[in-house]
Amino acid sequence: MIGVRNITKTFPARSGPELTALENISLDIAAGEFVTLVGPSGCGKSTLLDLIAGLTEPTSGELTIGGHPITGPGLDRGVVFQQYALFPWRTAQANIEFGLEVKGVPRRLRAERAREMLALVGLTAFAHSYPHELSGGMRQRVAIARSLAYEPAVLLMDEPYAALDAQTRESLQEDLLAIWKRTGTTVLFITHSIEEAVYLGQRVAVMTARPGRIKRVVDIDLPDSGAGDPRSEPEFVRYRRDIWELLHDEVRAGV
Template identity: 75%
Template sequence: MTTSAADTAATTTAEPKLRLEGVRRAFSVRGRKGAESTLTALEDVTLDIAAGEFLTLVGPSGCGKSTLLDLLGGLAAPSAGRILLDGEPVTGPGLDRGLVFQQYALLPWRTAQGNIEFGLEAKGLPRRERAERAREYLALVGLDGFADRYPHELSGGMKQRVAIARSLAFDPEVLLMDEPFAALDAQTRESLQEELLSIQQRTGKTVLFITHGIDEAVYLGRRVAVMTSRPGRIKSVIDIDLDRSAEEDLRSTPAFAHYRHLVWRELHDEVAQAQRSELARPAPASAEEADHG
């Protein structure tokens, strides 16, 4: 089933874990001749995410997906609207949200276990408890035996597993993921997708996963939210009803192809519009304008 943006706030009967209400984000940018103008990255973004839900978010390049994740993580504030977690406004970063980015952001001078313990230190956990929990989450992501390895001794997939374990270890309410598998090869990416689904099912975490890939969005998400070209809005939300218990390859089933086509159809015109806008737009005069374009 596909729902319009106007219906997304009513998709769950219970109080949502995460709620976005009319979120807008605009930036002041300086043009080539020094004149300032306003760049609107997001406009009237409204979306509910239920507790324990795995929701994926897709949209054309430059539509504000990463900007939205920054707002959800409390790394920036909306220009208008509000973001609620368990009914309380998000006003800044917090341990109730775990973030995983495409870049692993591991501390090179710390081992895999030490990187996971780093987040636990902020919670004031005793050293022994930190070590036990770090080992527990290393096992959860399939890295038993790699506790003493440094980042340069790990593959890309292993580094991302450590990053996921680090975010899970301090027990956040919500896991926010910004294209975490984009830099990995196809085989490793599919392996980590399966691992992530297994982890989410075991932990019951609420996950918002941003991706450019339609296949990835359909494979992971129980719902897929599609964004418009900039300024980004929620165009539609598609319910994904796949039999994930079947032994056959889910990606090769007719049902998977059906949902992939639904998402592609919603996204196709937005990608074309984004490309037309990019061609018509002057080259950015500042790094900030380029980042949010």
């Protein structure tokens, strides 16, 4: 579903040589797959997401969605940022309807779809609330619902839970996995948290310090823990340790 082929991204510098943010990155993400991306600060994680979102262009290489070249933003991709990016003058339902308006969906169908998405993220009772009346976790649920409302093939998430408290963060992680299993949307999720990456991802792509490269992609195969928390399982601890070992030198290099 997502094809990243030999992508390099450079930025001009005020003085001296240009800055290389990403260098020769390649990554394939299959349809319906949930992939998490971790790396040290400044390694180009958000730059890569912006490229896939079509918000900026690569210096070299090829980007595709469903086999088609990415030439700019499109409704085949939903994006959720760390900042909630909701319209403060719109209610939760009206925020969710926004993408459907852009897509030209009739008003009645927009409202029906928005109500379905509110139910999906557990906010039916807050349909007519404005962003300032919602908690941070609720606002992020609205942002996710808005991105999913027009049924994008891909959901791109840039550290969406970084500003939330630990309890809300864990609750939203569980909610996101449930939504992903119900919708089958392809997800690329950026995080600084190794634990979050292992908990959410079917695969974890580990990036090097700048210039960002893919150091390794780790397959995550956790046993079904039933009603228990997989984060307490020995396999989970092993994956977290292995990924930290991959990141350790990169974090030191980026300081």
